[in-house]
Amino acid sequence: MFHPRRTLKVLLLPLAAGLALAALPAQTAQAASTLTNGGFESDGAGAATPAGWSEYGTTAASFSESGGHGGSYRLSHWSSSAYKVETYQYLSGLTNGTYKLTAWVRSGGGQNSAYIALKNCGGTEQRTNLPVSSSGWIRIVVPVSVTNNQCTISINSDANAGNWLNVDDLTFASGTGGTSIKGSDVSSLVKSEALGGSYKNSAGTTGDALAILKSAGQNYARVKVWVNAADGYNGKAEVLALAKRIKAQGMKLLVDFHYSDAWADPGAQSKPAAWSGHSYSQLKTDVYNHTYDVLNALKAQGTTADMVQVGNEINGGMLWSEGSTSNWSQLAGLLNSGYDAVKAVNSSTSVALHLAKGGDLSGTRWWFDSAVANGVKFDVIGLSYYGYWHGTLYDFQTTLDDAASRYGKPVFVAETAYPFRLDSEDAHENIINLESELVSGYPATTAGQTRWMNDIASIVEAVPNGRGLGVFYWESTWTAVSGNGWDPTDASSGNGWENQALFDYDDRALPAMAWFSHR
Secondary structure: OOOOOOOOHHHOOOOOOOOOOOOOOOOOOOOEOOOOOOOOOOOOOOOOOOOOOEEEEOHHHEEEEEOOOOOOEEEEEEOOOOEEEEEEEEEEOOOOEEEEEEEEEEEOOOOOEEEEEEEOOOOOOEEEEOOOEEEEEEEEEEEEEEOOOEEEEEEEEEEOOOOEEEEEEEEEEEOOOOOOEEEEEOOOHHHHHHOOOOEEOOOOOEEOHHHHHHHHOOOEEEEEEOOOOOOOOOOHHHHHHHHHHHHHOOOEEEEEEOOOOOOOEOOEOOOOHHHOOOOHHHHHHHHHHHHHHHHHHHHHOOOOOOEEEEOOOOOOEOOOOOOEOOOHHHHHHHHHHHHHHHHHHOOOOEEEEEEOOOOOHHHHHHHHHHHHHOOOOOOEEEEEOOOOOOOOHHHHHHHHHHHHHHHOOOEEEEEEOOOOOOOOOOOOOOOOOOHHHOOOOOOOOHHHHHHHHHHHHHHHHOOHHHOEEEEEEOOOOOOOOOOOOOOOOOOOOOOOOHHHOOEOOOOEEOHHHHHHHOO
């Protein structure tokens, strides 16, 4: 059990629970140019103030105890009553430049705030929330630019009674951080607009959804391609038109080929009607020609794709049954046809393979081990990760890190999302609509949605060796608009996703868009 309870500490008189931490605590004589006791091993369990560190606020709530990440001990924040505490270390004599703090953390959640900050470093304070994870340690990174030869490392809790966090194995060294992809899928946008959908910024002013997303910090857009959709959307013509708008906003473009006339996902990989009855050899040609045709048209109009997914959530393969994972040699041939077509149009366009296995370590290994063994060519690994379906945040980080290391490829989150409420705006039941379906520590509120996205971004940023590229939010613009439902063959079908869009039921931009500006 990870509940960091301690009896000795509660015998000490805590300061008032409402004590504010806004004032800067006095710097201590402990100042040094390197981090001291980052693993909290110097004092053993029960240290009221770990060596090298200072405390401010409800100091009785900050202590070292057994159960470390890499060693025997860790820092814990906990109290039987509400508390506010900061555990900090002041570093001086630093050479100016870019630094990165790395830390292993756990938290039971429920705090008003729980974060690690780098402050007084000469520029803007850099802050990263602690993800809610009681099942395992999660690594986070916090980059900062030091311009005044000093920096304060600060671990903060503004917590309710019984809330806890653990921090261990902190390092502070030269290095850069940040992710290059801060994106969202906007595949539903064109149809939404055609049917009267509108979008507003946070102030309530109506505008172009792409411009609103860009102003919030989005730099990449993802768009799906169906071959011959029943509703006439998400085909080549629509993708070309949308790509012009995306590139006009200065964003990069990810083209997501479904190789189907409708949704392709782990449960459905149906061949397009026009390819029905084709031999395996012909299907390879179909994949090549379709991929080349769309991408070459994009290039011709000056909107070359920056990344391409050859298939969407292809856990079980694609173009069933010929391209099923029950026949890896054939699946490899289809995937390589797509890869070759992408590179024939533009050799610098990255090719991603995309699975819905964000928290499935063994499943991801099996799939990519099989792909490598069968000579499948790819540049990037994309994973869908929905916390209410795909395991814990610990599972997610473990899988993401392993994929990056095992295959030596960059990784990114191709899809994630989280609800900001549970009720529906239209008559269609939402896919996630019960409290019991939520991830512990992340309520279905605007604050819960925002925290989810910030924490996902932090985990991707922490992938070792800079291989974490970033995150795409899935269907940020899929609000409830009559006729823009989930089924392209049925105009009366509703939308089960509007409570997970990035625009609220008044069509205003939600606070969760702030994650686009996450370092």
